[in-house]
Amino acid sequence: MACVYIPVQNSEEEVMVVLDQLPKEATDIIDILKAEQASLDLWLIIAREYFKQGKLDQFRQILEEGSGAEIDEYYSDVRYERIAILNALGAYYTYLGKIETKQREKEEHFILATQFYNKASRIDIHEASTWVGKGQLLLAKGEVDQAFSAFKIVLDGDRDNVPALLGQACVEFNRGHYSDSLELYKRALQIHPDCPAAVGLGIGLCCYKMGQFDKARQVFERVLQANYPYCAMASNYLENHFFYTGQHFLVEQLTETALAVTNHGPTKSHSYYNLARSYHSKGDYDKAGVYYMASVKEISKPHEFVSPYYGLGQVQLKMGYLRSSLSNFEKVLEVYPDNSDTLKVLGHIYVQLGQTEKALEFMRKATKVDPNDSQAFLDLGELLISSDAGAALDCLKTAHNLLKKEGQEVPIEVLNNLGVLHFERGEFELAQQTFRDALGDGIWLAFIDGKENPPSIDANATISQYKDMGIFHHLEKEGHLVELPWDKVTALFNLARLLEQLHITETASILYRLILFKYPDYVDAYLRLAALAKARNNFQLSIELVNDALKVNNKCPNALLMLGDLELKNDDWVKAKETLRAASEATEGKDSYATLSLGNWNYFAAIRNEKRNPKLEATHLEKSKELYTKVLSQHSANLYAANGAGVVFAEKGHFDVSKDIFTQVQEAASGNIFVQMPDVWINLAHVYFAQGNFALAVKMYQNCLRKFFNNTDSQILLYLARTHYEAEQWQDCKKSLLRAIHLAPSNYTLRFDAGVVMQKFSASTLQKPKKSVDEVRSTVSELENAVRLFRQLSAASSLHIHGFDEKKIDTHVEYCSHLLDAARVHFKAAEHEEQKIKHKQEVARQLALAEEARRKAEEQRKFQLERRMQEDELKRVRQQEEQFERIKEQWKSSTPGSKRRERSEMDDEEGGHGEKRRRKGGKRRKKDKHSRSRYETEGAEAEMMDDQEEPEYEDANMNYREPMGQMNEQDEEENVQDPLAAAGLEDSDAEEEAALSTARRRRAFSESDDDEQPEHQPESSPVRENSAELQSDGEGREGGGDKLDGDAALDDED
Amino acid sequence: MKLAGLKSIEDAHDESVWAVTWVPATESRPSLLLTGSLDETVRLWQPDELVNRGKMTGHCLGVASVAAHPSGRIAASASLDSFVRVFDVDTNNTVASLEAPPSEVWQLRFNPQGTMLAVAGGGSASVKVWDTATWDIVATLSIPRPEGTKPTDKSSSKKFVLSVAWSPDGRRIACGSMDGTVSVFDADRAKFLHHLEGHFMPVRSLVFSPVEPRLLFTGSDDTHVHMYDAEGKTLVGAMSGHAGWVLSVDVSSDGAAVATGSSDRTVRLWDISMRGAVQTMSNHTDQVWGVAFRPGGMPGRLASVSDDKSISLYDYS
Structure with missing residues (x-):
């Protein structure tokens, strides 16, 4: 059993340290070493032993303690051991730096290693082992030439x-x-x-x-x-050397050798680990996995040697065994709960397992553990993009700043994502700057800054406007390099989208064309160009561009959907349906937009035919409802489908239900800058209208006009006019129609309607029992205008400018002329009446004047009389006074003040009255104010209702897709808007269909009376149901007929 | 180049203001601003304080366009009732009342020589030219149906003529239509020359550069301003930036700048050499139906009128 002995200070005793049983805590042994002032080589031996046992922390602790300032001072004359400790540390950090994959940490390790070697050199600059260490470090850093010099210094000496x-x-x-x-x-x-x-x-x-x-x-x-005879351990360390110098082949050889000679568990584990690592780094995951597994098997507790678990987790992750990988990384986390790499990996695994919450938890922890870890912030930010754009933006910004601080290049994808997030929050300036940062220098700058403009093109060939590549050929001819690196295409595309949003569409179109110039298969660029052309009504060009996209991919659902939409606009119903079906099939019925479009198609079809076939209509309506419902069942928060469903409900007369739906959709839609849903406003207004709430309908139409159409939509003005008409606000109705005519001069229906409203206004004025001459006069002029309008329409009808029935117009002309005659009679009568009244008034005035004069004369007379009497009285009084004076003089006394006092009292009383009156008046004014202010708040409330923009239904934003850096998907979203619009059914075929719908509207208008519904274009009038009823009401009657009846009545009245 | 607001009159009219033009100065008075409105009146304003110099009635159903004779003595207005009223600017006496049924009247312009008045004739698909001495129609410039018209093209209503402009030498007339086509005529011979394509939405305003007689500017509902070489039949450039319809275009007398009024409620100033907007004025609160540079002379003035019933005057430098 290997052991070392530490001599106890001031005694003969020694402490025996068994190397196999070193204490778990390095501090225990450090305390002994310090207390006994053990020689430094003992420190080294013990540290090395820890290292051999894989206890790197303890190894490091001892050496760091052993190279501290305290030791330096105490052992200042022990040079070699101090150098050896420093060199060991240097070698250790060189090794750490070598295995570290992340640039920043790698560099940190190398910096530490350098510091230790430098310190060693300061102790003895000539120490060869230090130079060798330095050479190894430089070699590890890849600075081969400097490594060469370091080794050379040693070799020059020895x-x-x-x-x-x-x-x-x-x-x-x-x-x-x-x-x-x-x-x-x-x-x-x-x-x-x-x-x-x-x-x-x-x-x-x-x-x-x-x-x-x-x-x-x-x-x-x-x-x-x-x-063979060498011990396995030695061979393990050799392996390290070769592994780090990339000589995997040798590692494998050596490890096999090592494994063959040992039965010692930990050593075997290390050997397997080394082998696994070698295969791992070569990308042979199968073999790596097997050896990691073998390594793990030799370990009883992860705490002993955790590295193979980490490696095994990595390999399993790579091979897609998420669950097993997860459990291995969790074991690592048990040992190192704050290891940020492990936390990040766990986060990624949970993302792949679809457990976003859990993933977020680990990512958040990783950012907390190391607030300087830019990668952790990047990962967290990307994960948050779909759920919390604001937080995602913050994370990415932090990552961006960290990367910049480290002097690292910020990846284009990160900048792109940042730009998209800014874009979505409506921070266009920031978004633009970010995209520009992402793009850097390039030919695109010349276009963005307007330095290069496309050359002139034939004004009869503008059909190719957005397909023209002349500008790029021209630039190339002039020797410019027209380059676009592939990794910048997405950012460039997004910048072009942003420019579109800012209405700088010409520049956007050039950027899309640049993308296509270099990458002709970039379908989204074709589709955006097609959308631009479509927005400018250039359908032919738009269709061509969509076809270009289809040439790249003839099953591209977005292109097919757009084509279907264009075909609808071109009134190509059958084709459109086929195309939409193809799109739906291309997406296996999973694409909401395709389903929605088909739903809209059916809705159009239901209400399109003027001679309605009730059976067919019901079938189409049912079909459209079915399709909307299908979308809703897949995506319960799809606004467009909800709007469509609301429309169908309205068609069936369930106004309350549809109102609820529209209101919710409206609220949800106002939260997102990419969702523009004017249709739902219009539909809501239609519902209000159908329910007779004209004031709210007017408000809703007006707000919609202002908010979405810059007040330019003549169709909505027509709805507005209809509402005013129903509310019998003739002048407002007329003004709305005149505005509409001004906006859409070629829409003769509007002129007809204006004629009708003037006719109606005149008739209703004439029916009034009491009318002033002014009223009758304006009636006459209105009728003259009406006649003129109708006559013009009549004359124009011969030019086939519009689709009116000439006879019908003539009927109106006749009627108005007739009314005009009547009005003139009225006018004369009224004038006569007025004359009479004036005369009467004059007489009365004269009489009054005479009376006044008489009264005045009488007063005068009375006054004179009184005065005379007063004078007489005065005289009498004076005489009496004189007499009295005389008497007084005789009595020598008098009391003249009392009378005056009495008078002043009276004055006071009067003053009091006045004040009271004033106070009363004041009170009344206050009341007025009160009532006015109440009115205002009501107004404000109404406004608030209309302008609600808070996106309360956040979950309703389900249409919103994860940008993940690619805004291309937004295309689709935009497309989705169109259907929406389609659900409201706005659009050009409106114009084309005007002829059809005009008849309907015309009838409605001319039938006038109470229940007419002037307009029911397919466009956005879901409330047609109502009108259908009304129409059947009027069907028996000849247009204008009942008007004439009314007129007859009028005649009778005359 | 730069615009600076000088003066704005709120409620200059009782209703939307739809038309504006400058009436040249005479010996007895300076140049005046003439505006027309939905309120059925035409009003005169004296710059720079925009003092109201008169209100003229006699129009029905809203005034859609106004034009001033180069002499500054007479002016004409077109209203939705399809009458053109020619009147003496200083006395408001009616000089002539013109109609050409069933053609409506939209934009009207006197030629630079003052001998003719061209009127955009709406659904008649023609421009009517009136002699200003006799007030007779001297020419009807009809737009031929474009070749290869598709049978699905329903009608001539697509060539509904909205706007009209004279070249500075008076030899060319250009007119803009609802379908976006611009047609160029030889004024002397009353002959159609060619179409200029590029817009596919109504062209409500167009104007020739006073400096380059071939250069024509058009504003369209498609939010773009186009620059055409009207003789060479080429689209020289397209400028985008407005968020709404371009309702009115005018060129400064130095030919360097274009001003536009749009339904997006802004007035924009464009540098022709840069082909981009250099300034955006957002003082109006509704559609800007008319912009007009004061012709000739310094200091430069630009006027704008809007649906918000106001008129504004700017210094252009």
Whole structure:
């Protein structure tokens, strides 16, 4: 049993330390060593023993203690041992640095190693072993030339220093100078024929490398034979040497040897471990796994030697055995609960197992254990992207800053993800800057900064606008390099998406084209260009671009869906259905958008035909409901499907249900900048309208117009006009229609409607029992305008500009002219009446004046009379006074003040009254104010209701997909918006279909009376149900007929 | 180049303001701003304080466009009732009342020489040209149906003419349509020359550069401003940046800048050499239907009018 003896100070006794039974805590032994001031070589021996037992912490502790300032002072004259300790530490850290895979930590280890060697050099600059150590360190760092110099220093002093010769041999080997290397190994062997087998191995290896295979084999065989007597442990350490110098082959050989000679468990475990590691690093995971397993079997407790568990976990992870891997890493974690690598690995495994919560827990812990671990923050951030964008952003920012602080390049993917997160939060400036950082320098800058513009193109060939690559050919011709590294494509694509969002679409289109110029198979770029062309109504170009995408992949669901949408816009119903079906099949029915589109198709089909076939309509509606429901069952929070379902409910008259749905969808939709759902606002307004809540409907339409359409949508203005019409707000109705005409000048239906509303306004004014001349006058001018509008429409109808029935217009012209005649009569009558009234008033006024004059005269007379009487009285009084004076003079006394006092009392009373009155008035005003303020709050409430933007239904954002750096998916999301729109059914075929729907609307409008529903385009009018009823109501009647009846009544009235 | 706000008048009209133009100065008064509105009036304003110099009635159903004769004495307005009213700027006396049924009237422009008035004729798919001496129609410039029209193209309503512009030498007339096509005519011979494609949505405003007679700027609902070489039939460039329809375009008298008004409520100033927006004015709260640079002379002035009933005046330098 190996043991050492530590002499007890000031006595003859010694403490025996059994090397096999070293205390678990290194501090115990350090205390003894210090207390007994043991010689430093004892420190070394014990440390080495710990090392052999794999107790690296204890090994390090002892050596670090043994190289501390205290020891330096106490053992200042013991030079060699101090150097030996420092060199051991240097070698240890060199080894740590060598096996570390992470750059930052690797460097830290090397820095420590360097420090120890430098310290050793300060004790004795000439110590050869220090130089050899330094050489090894430099070799480990890959600084071969400097390593060469270090070994050379030693060899210059002692050309027979074997370790230096071996080092130098290694240098030459690394440089590929195998014959030089061979010479050096040979020399080492000559000098020291007993030197370790490693030398033989080196020789063998050189031969092997030089292609002298036979010779190499002979050498190896000899080595193994010679090696045999050596102890397994020595061979294990040799392996380390070779493992770290990358000579795996030797490691395997040596380990086999070691295993053959030992039965000692821990040693075997180490041997298996070494072997496993060798296979592991070569990528032979099967073999590595077997040997790790063997190594683990020799260990009774993970605490004894945990490394193989780690390795085994890694291999199992690599091979996809997640559960087993998990349990091995958990064992490692038991031993090192704060090991951040283990924590991170566990996090990754849980991600792969789909246990996000658990994964987050470990990742969070990893970031807490080491707040400087950029990788941990990156992992956590990426994991959070799908669940908590805000937190993800914070993590990635931290990682970004850490990487920068370390002076490391921030990976493009990280910058890209950061950019996407900023983008999604609407922080466009930051997003743009981040994408630019990700992209760095390149040809794209010239386009982004507007320095390069596309050349002129034929204005009759603009069909190829977004396909033109002329700009790039031009640049290449001018000698510029048009390059785009593949790893930057995603960031460039995302930047282009951002530019689109900022409406800088021309630049975006150039960037997409740049991507296609270099990577013509990048389908998403075609689709974005197609979307740009579509947004500009250039359908032909858009279809071409989609077809380009389909050439790359004819089953690409996104391209098929877009094509279907375009075909719908082109009114190609049958084709569209086929395309949408193909898309649905391409995704095996799992893609919500495809299902939604088919649902919308059925909805369109149900309401499209003017001559409705109730059976067909019901079938289509049922089908669309089924499809919406299918999407909802897969994705319960799909806003678009919910909207569609709401529409179907509304169609069936379940307004309360649909209102609830729309309200929820609206709230959920307002949380995401990528979700624009005007349809749901319109649908909600339709429901309000159908329920007779006109004020709210108006508000909802107006808000929708302002929020989504820059107030430019003439269709919604038409809805608005219809609502005003129902609410009998004729002037508002007319103004809305005039605005609509101004926005959509070629929509003659609007002119017709404007005519109708003016007609209606006039008729209703004329029906009023009492009307002022002004009212009648404006009636006349409105009628004149109406007649003019109708006449123009009538004239235009011969040009086939619009699809109106000429006869119908003529009926209106007739009716309005008739009304106009009546109005003129009314006007005359009213004028006459007014004259009469004026006359009467004049007479009355005259009478009043006369009366006034008479009254005044009377008053005057009275006044005169009174005055005369007063004067008489005065005279009398004066006379009496005089008489009285006389008497007074006789009595010598008088009391004149009392009367005045009485008077002032009266004044006071009057003043009091006045004040009271004023106070009363004040009170009233206050009341007014109160009622007004109440009104305002009501208004505010109403507004709040309309403007709610809080995304309360977060879970409803299920459409939201994980960006994971690729915003391409957003395409799809955007596409999804369209269907949504489609569910609301807005869009161009609206225009095209105007002719169809106009008739319906026209009828509605002209039937006027109470239950008409002017408009029911497929677009966004889910509440058509209501109108259908109404229409059947009116079906028997001839348009305008009942109007004429009303007119007859009017005549009677006349 | 830069815009600086000088003055804004809120509630300049009782309703949306849809049209604006500058009336050149006469011996007796400086140049004035003329605006037209949905409130059925046309109003005159004197810069820089935008003092109201008169309100003129006599229009029905909203004024969609206004134009001033180069002499500054007469002006014309087009309203939704399809009448063009020509009136004396200083007295508001009606000079002529023009109609050409069933054609409606949209944008109108006098030629630089003042001898003709061109009116965009809406659904008639033509531009009507009136003689300003006799007030007779002297030409109807009809847009031919494009070759290879698809049978699915339903009607001529697609060539609904919205906007019109004269080249600075008065030899060319360009007009913009609902379907985005721009058509170029030889004004002297009243002959159609060619189409300029590129827009596929309504072109509500277009204007020739006063400096380069071939250079034509168009604004469209597709949110873009295009630069065409109207003679060479090429699309020289496209400028994007507006978030809504481009409703109005005008070029500065030095030909270096373009101003646009948009439904996105902003006025933008574009540097032609950079082909990009250099400034965005966000003072309006609703669609900006009209922008107009004061022709000639310093200091430069730009006016804008909006659906928010206000008019604004800027210094351009």
